[in-house]
Amino acid sequence: MVCAGDPDIISDFIGPKISPTLDGNFFNYWTLRGTFDAANPPDLKATKANMAVFPALNGTSVSFATLEYSVGTLNPPHIHPCAAELLIVVDGILKYNPSSDTPAMDVSAFVLVPSTVFATGIDDNILAKGFETNVPTIKKIKKGLGA
Template structure:
């Protein structure tokens, strides 16, 4: 009888642990909302919102502007467009002058679906087995970067720019830039030197190259 009771107890614990594991998986993305949309606390409740709230005009300036001199990502996330809160979607417009790159980075909260609008791009990502997947994209091509994996985009054309639009399954996908995170966050020089099997002088040169320009 004691053995049966013990088995039931163990089974119950396993069920509870499994349930918590499932809940963690389901909560990994943006949380579901219980209303049609989320109105910011700063909005007067009696006035509510209108169509303007659901309209983002921040990309209008890109339409007639000259191409940027360096790589530029214009984000459309919850921070820039509050109406996205709770909707689990986001966008970014990526502009690549000739011979520029979007450095290796990750999006911890979403996959990225990139549509190349103009030009050509070399793209790729690295999986958790350290395998590199690359592809050459032409205008009209779509490429998916799996959630959380390190990836990059590179315009190798020496003369022509490229433009892409990326969609995200999160209103706040987040971006972790590897160069910035490693060399412009104050991480100890000795830790980096040992990790990259180099010397502190080399690490300091890398940090200096990523330091923001002095005003």
Template sequence: MAHQTLKYGLWLLVVTLAIAQMANAGDPNILSDFILPPNVTDVDGTFFTFTGFQALANSKNTTTFKVTKASMVEFPALNGQSVSYAALQYPVGSANPPHTHPRSAELLLVMVGSLEVGFVDTTNKLYTRTLYAGDMFVFPKGLVHYQYNTNAQDSIPTLAFSAFGSVNAGTVSLPATLFATGIDDTILATSFKTDVETVQKLKAGLAPKP
């Protein structure tokens, strides 16, 4: 009886520690109001200001899908704050290919135009929705998702903003990760139940342009 009680207690402890670890899996807490870059001791309001989205106001001729990030790399004041943004522009017929963000959920707000969006959960169920200006959609952390502009009646690119609960959410693009990183052709052909020639065509299409 004592042995069973000890065994149950150890199991409960392991589960409790695992849950605590999951709860703390985001950006670490900081012990100061904010974090300054190395060798910087004095800043003013300019340090806490990001102007990288100003160019979007006159950017109506985008011909390919474009992401403008405001993560810790572009906006150092975000260091330690567990938040970041991205502005996304989608010309008609363009897509943000299937991808994941390993370190954060994504909250997307459509500002101009419309988007078809979707994500796939761990049971392989697909959730889709058509979003219009003013609509928001959340992509759960780590799940594969995409966005696609199908609005052929509007020549103005769709504009959306995404918020993340991390200064560096990370992006894993499935097409690029699978077909542009040197994974053996035979392995990919076997995995996708196709032939090596098809895999090589996919790799050629994703190769960087000269």
């Protein structure tokens, strides 16, 4: 049997330097509440929950965003070079939102992958499996990072 855990869960959070007390308000972010209430969202509206607006995320390597797409709009092609993205469609059709009468909405979560993970000496085959890619891609990433 294997048992694993964080020996000090408090080390996962970096509290604000301006206040010595951490209360529930520090760990609650209400800006995303009501995000999907608009019947007709603008062309593309992103509401973010990142470290800049939600300091409790400091030290977690995680951020979130909600995106609202009006009828017929799409999520422009883009990349996140230092993060893995999990996108969950919560309403509508997101494959270029072809609908002529229904907006689409999604929630995205991002986990930052530090570039140092490619300089740890972890075998390329393991990295390839972990990132669900192949060894040549891992080698290209390492080369691009100077690792």
